[in-house]
Amino acid sequence: MATFSATDNAILMSRAREALQGKWKVAVFAALVYFVLTAGIHIVPNPGPVITVLISGPMAFGMALFSLAYSRDQPASVAQLFHGFNRFGTALVAYLLVVVLVVLWTLLLIVPGIIAAFRYSMTFFLLAEDDSLGPIEALSRSKELMEGNKWKYFCLTCRFFGWSLLAILTLGIGFLWLYPYMMVSYAQFYDDLKEVDAPTSPEETIVD
Numbered sequence: 001m002a003t004f005s006a007t008d009n010a011i012l013m014s015r016a017r018e019a020l021q022g023k024w025k026v027a028v029f030a031a032l033v034y035f036v037l038t039a040g041i042h043i044v045p046n047p048g049p050v051i052t053v054l055i056s057g058p059m060a061f062g063m064a065l066f067s068l069a070y071s072r073d074q075p076a077s078v079a080q081l082f083h084g085f086n087r088f089g090t091a092l093v094a095y096l097l098v099v100v101l102v103v104l105w106t107l108l109l110i111v112p113g114i115i116a117a118f119r120y121s122m123t124f125f126l127l128a129e130d131d132s133l134g135p136i137e138a139l140s141r142s143k144e145l146m147e148g149n150k151w152k153y154f155c156l157t158c159r160f161f162g163w164s165l166l167a168i169l170t171l172g173i174g175f176l177w178l179y180p181y182m183m184v185s186y187a188q189f190y191d192d193l194k195e196v197d198a199p200t201s202p203e204e205t206i207v208d
Contacts, residue, residue: 004193005149005152005189005192006192009152009155009189010159012192013159013185013188015071016071016181017181019070019184020070020181020184024177024180026077027180027184028176028177028180030066030076030078030081030180031175031177031180033081034063034081035176038056038059053096057084057088057091057093057095058082058085058087058088058091058092059081060084060095060124061084061087061091061094062082062083062085063081063124064127064128064183065128066078066080066183067125067180067183067184067186068128070180070187071187072187072191083128087127090134091124091127091135093135094124094127094139097135097139098117098123098139101139102116114154118146118154119142119146119150120139120142120143120146121142121146122145122190123138123139124138125186125190126138126142126145145194146193153189156189164178
């Protein structure tokens with residue numbers, strides 16, 4: 001049975017802003033580190049693109065973990081971005097599977113490719129939360145969670161379109177603030193789907 005996100009997107013974004021309030025410094029620095037490692041290395045001749053592929057999965061895992069911590073008002077640090085390397089194989093395979101599936105659907109038409117991207121958008125949140133999940137299980141679970149929720153997720157994404165244009169006008173610098181805002185909003189969306197309450201004790205935290 002499909003799980004439906006009941007909370008309005010505007011409320012999810014408001015919760016994300018509240019979660020980031022007073023904590024933007026760490027969030028912006030984390031975004032900078034993330035962009036430098038996933039995009040900056042790509043421009044390095046020869047090994048750059050290969051390294052980017054190898055680290056993109058673990059870094060996506062780490063960003064999901066970081067965003068969930070912010071979303072749930074848990075301690076968050078830039079070091080969390082690198083926790084995905086502790087599950088390197090799982091994160092890499094999950095990333096490659098998502099890329100391949102999205103590309104294959106995109107070869108048919110652009111719209112099916114976009115739908116596929118939404119279908120597997122919860123993959124790394126699931127992996128970050130549950131160490132027992134494998135890549136195929138995470139993709140399958142993401143597909144289940146997003147059943148009936150892809151349009152709502154699309155509408156949430158569209159809410160950042162105007163902000164993205166403004167970020168472009170700042171020569172991209174604005175994305176250092178926008179990307180954390182987006183990711184924490186998506187983490188709120190994920191928790192709304194999962195109906196997960198933020199842990200209140202150190203033992204329940206999703207990070208070390």
